[in-house]
Amino acid sequence: MLTRRRAISSLAMPALLSSKEKAKSKAFHYAEVEAKIARKDYKGITKDDLPTPSLVIDKSILERNLNFMAKHCQNTGIAIRAHCKIHKSVDLARRQVALGSLGISCATIAEAELMSGAGIRNILHTCQPAGKNKIWRAADLAKKDPTALFVADDPTTVELLDEAAGVLGARIRTLVDIHAGLTRHGHAAGKPGLALAQKVASSKNLQFSGIMGYSGAASHTKGWQERRAHSMKDVGPVVETARLCQKSGLDAAIITGGSTGTYNIDKEIGLTELQAGSYVFMDSAYNHIGKKSGDTRYDDFATSLHVLTTVISRNHPNQVTIDAGNKAMLKPTDQVAGRPEVKVENQGAEFGILRWQDGNGFTLGEKVELITTNLDTTTNCYDRYYVCEGNNLVDVWPIMGRSGALQR
Ligand SMILES: Cc1ncc(COP(=O)(O)O)c(C=O)c1O
Numbered sequence: 244m245l246t247r248r249r250a251i252s253s254l255a256m257p258a259l260l261s262s263k264e265k266a267k268s269k270a271f272h273y274a275e276v277e278a279k280i281a282r283k284d285y286k287g288i289t290k291d292d293l294p295t296p297s298l299v300i301d302k303s304i305l306e307r308n309l310n311f312m313a314k315h316c317q318n319t320g321i322a323i324r325a326h327c328k329i330h331k332s333v334d335l336a337r338r339q340v341a342l343g344s345l346g347i348s349c350a351t352i353a354e355a356e357l358m359s360g361a362g363i364r365n366i367l368h369t370c371q372p373a374g375k376n377k378i379w380r381a382a383d384l385a386k387k388d389p390t391a392l393f394v395a396d397d398p399t400t401v402e403l404l405d406e407a408a409g410v411l412g413a414r415i416r417t418l419v420d421i422h423a424g425l426t427r428h429g430h431a432a433g434k435p436g437l438a439l440a441q442k443v444a445s446s447k448n449l450q451f452s453g454i455m456g457y458s459g460a461a462s463h464t465k466g467w468q469e470r471r472a473h474s475m476k477d478v479g480p481v482v483e484t485a486r487l488c489q490k491s492g493l494d495a496a497i498i499t500g501g502s503t504g505t506y507n508i509d510k511e512i513g514l515t516e517l518q519a520g521s522y523v524f525m526d527s528a529y530n531h532i533g534k535k536s537g538d539t540r541y542d543d544f545a546t547s548l549h550v551l552t553t554v555i556s557r558n559h560p561n562q563v564t565i566d567a568g569n570k571a572m573l574k575p576t577d578q579v580a581g582r583p584e585v586k587v588e589n590q591g592a593e594f595g596i597l598r599w600q601d602g603n604g605f606t607l608g609e610k611v612e613l614i615t616t617n618l619d620t621t622t623n624c625y626d627r628y629y630v631c632e633g634n635n636l637v638d639v640w641p642i643m644g645r646s647g648a649l650q651r
Pocket of ligand 1: 328457462502503522
């Protein structure tokens with residue numbers, strides 16, 4: 244407890260300081276903030292202390308998103324193997340698994356290695372490995388972690404995976420990736436898909452484990468009814484191929500695909516599990532695809548991730564400069580959180596401009612939070628998430644490293 248005497252002496256203290264000492268007492272010690280973060284001692288650190296541009300997570304919104312999806316899956320009986328391409332964070336993946344995610348879906352072999360290396364089982368690499376480097380890394384990963392799942396959309400991949408697995412003494416759980424509207428990947432549905440599944444099933448060192456089909460176009464179709472129709476068209480043939488496999492005696496237990504946009508459509512189409520990922524953070528591309536009730540806003544999940552920037556110049560009317568540009572993946576379609584009337588412009592590598600017609604401007608040094616247009620590319624630019632409750636830092640989570648030979 245502060246006694247009256249001590250209170251007076253502490254209040255009186257500044258008067259006893261020399262002007263140099265007074266100036267020094269106001270100094271901001273960034274190194275101390277870093278040292279506190281290293282000790283996981285976040286007390287007293289606020290957004291104002293953080294470097295910019297940087298990524299800040301609103302913890303309570305993130306938790307709401309995580310819980311909402313987990314509840315949806317429990318209530319409807321569809322499983323989830325959440326996609327980590329959006330966050331590339333072991334901390335977040337562990338939270339998803341704790342809430343019932345079967346494992347974690349990964350876009351790259353490096354993500355798969357990271358998640359498996361962190362002890363997460365039943366990961367699914369949703370892109371077929373191709374080329375010497377990726378084939379052998381996939382086989383090596385399967386050897387270390389026999390629960391890992393891989394996909395193939397080409398007979399050559401099946402042969403190469405089988406060969407590599409044979410050499411390493413691995414058995415690779417393999418799904419067949421079926422075309423679902425996106426021409427970037429996927430073997431033809433129906434009989435050709437069945438033939439590829441049979442090839443996997445008859446490969447000595449592979450274990451046929453099911454079917455995958457992902458429609459990125461359906462996921463962002465505006466209007467829930469339109470999205471449902473698009474999903475039926477794209478993903479229907481994927482499910483039919485899985486049924487063909489089952490009728491032929493193949494164990495196509497897993498039928499995986501789906502997204503944040505179609506999470507409440509995919510079960511009806513026949514998927515057994517979701518690969519949704521963006522629901523954890525939500526970007527501006529997703530915020531306006533429309534919800535089941537017919538509303539144009541899609542607020543089943545809310546934006547929990549912002550890019551924190553600082554106003555660094557203000558010499559012209561109705562505009563200020565912020566310290567985020569190309570290197571921070573700034574896009575003119577990004578939005579200022581809480582200020583929808585403000586336009587975002589890209590001004591090169593390090594700079595962005597905020598413009599507005601009427602209303603309040605921004606002060607020099609002010610922190611401005613942006614809602615990103617596309618999460619995956621933005622998170623790929625940063626090394627850590629600053630997890631905040633309101634204005635206060637409560638945790639820091641590393642993002643998968645981007646340097647080093649194995650990080651791709
Ligand atoms: C193969 C695959 N599955 C799932 C997802 C996750 O989709 P979303 O982030 O829309 O939930 C993606 C996203 O690009 C993907 O490429």
